[in-house]
Amino acid sequence: MEFTYNAYQNLIGLLREKGYTFCNYHNYTQTGRSVILRHDIDMDIGKAVKMGELEARMGVSSTYFVLVTSNFYNIFSGRSQDMLCRLIALGHEVGLHFDEAKYDAAQDDLVQAMEREAVLLEHCLGREVTSVSMHRPSAATLDADYRIRGGRVVNSYGREFFHNHKYVSDSRRNWREDVLRIVESGAYDRLHVLTHPFWYDEEERSAKEELKWFCESRIDVCYGDMKDNVRDIEEFLRREEL
Numbered sequence: 725m726e727f728t729y730n731a732y733q734n735l736i737g738l739l740r741e742k743g744y745t746f747c748n749y750h751n752y753t754q755t756g757r758s759v760i761l762r763h764d765i766d767m768d769i770g771k772a773v774k775m776g777e778l779e780a781r782m783g784v785s786s787t788y789f790v791l792v793t794s795n796f797y798n799i800f801s802g803r804s805q806d807m808l809c810r811l812i813a814l815g816h817e818v819g820l821h822f823d824e825a826k827y828d829a830a831q832d833d834l835v836q837a838m839e840r841e842a843v844l845l846e847h848c849l850g851r852e853v854t855s856v857s858m859h860r861p862s863a864a865t866l867d868a869d870y871r872i873r874g875g876r877v878v879n880s881y882g883r884e885f886f887h888n889h890k891y892v893s894d895s896r897r898n899w900r901e902d903v904l905r906i907v908e909s910g911a912y913d914r915l916h917v918l919t920h921p922f923w924y925d926e927e928e929r930s931a932k933e934e935l936k937w938f939c940e941s942r943i944d945v946c947y948g949d950m951k952d953n954v955r956d957i958e959e960f961l962r963r964e965e966l
């Protein structure tokens with residue numbers, strides 16, 4: 725499958741054609757044949773909003789997972805908060821993306837850390853957080869079947885969603901299994917599909933092109949933010965000089 729909005733749209737069309745109901749982590753048991761669309765926001769919330777808008781146009785809602793510990797974005801900035809609220813307004817759910825690398829698994833209680841981060845995200849969104857996904861999970865985390873808030877918060881890497889569902893993902897811009905063939909086969913009643921909106925675009929771009937575009941676009945974002953904070957910035961540095 726290509727990493728374009730068109731290809732993603734076709735995937736949604738195929739799922740619909742094959743009789744899948746678009747569900748979230750809480751309501752999938754209400755239907756015999758379900759698909760949970762999950763998106764991890766690793767670097768760029770703007771790209772997630774683009775995908776969220778596309779899904780909303782197709783009448784589909786999904787779950788977006790956002791980091792509270794990212795070096796790439798700050799969920800409490802006005803800009804990020806507006807985008808996350810936009811995802812919610814479009815009918816999507818926003819859950820916590822948890823990066824265990826920030827913690828020392830030998831010393832820290834990771835479930836407590838998730839619960840603390842969930843509270844932060846709840847402050848940011850002004851609503852309850854009911855699902856968590858892991859960013860680059862270790863083998864131990866994949867195996868742990870964590871119970872978060874006594875099971876009230878869904879762990880998308882829990883046994884139910886990782887083993888009892890057919891799980892397919894485009895991690896590192898690579899579908900390890902052919903998602904279209906899996907949907908086409910109709911062999912699975914419970915599908916769990918992870919995509920990273922970062923890799924998708926109007927036209928097919930290589931990983932290198934996408935990463936390069938992202939780095940270059942950050943110069944504009946950075947300069948724009950400096951402009952808001954340094955009066956008459958042009959006296960020191962003009963955009964063209966970058």
Ligand SMILES: [Zn+2]
Pocket residue numbers: 764765766821858859860
């Ligand atoms: Zn991630």
